[in-house]
Amino acid sequence: MSSSEPLTEADWKRVQASPEFRQLRKRLRNFVFPMTVLFLGWYLLYVVLADYAHGFMSTKLVGNINVGLVLGLLQFVSTFVITGLYVRHANRHLDPVADKIREDIEGAGK
Secondary structure, three states, rough: OOOOOOOOHHHHHHHHOOHHHHHHHHHHHHHHHHHHHHHHHHHHHHHHHHHHOOOHOOOOEEOOOOHHHHHHHHHHHHHHHHHHHHHHHHHHHHHHHHHHHHHHHOOOOO
């Protein structure tokens, strides 16, 4: 199948049933689900502390900077860290498998 021909439903089912595609999905899920749980737990902890631990969150660290502000800023930092970890994971573990699947699809009709 050339790259200009659209894939048929049978082609998609064949790709989805392939061991490479199952491996790709497993690798993606093994990263995404734990990372999502970790981040949502971290975010929920921040919200709960902000709502129920006013004394702790308002503890001054330096000048007018308190624990709540630092934890809030760390939410942004954690987002960037997770993004970097995902990019590294994708480059090492997802992209090679996806490239092989793409090559198999595009080379099938040649």
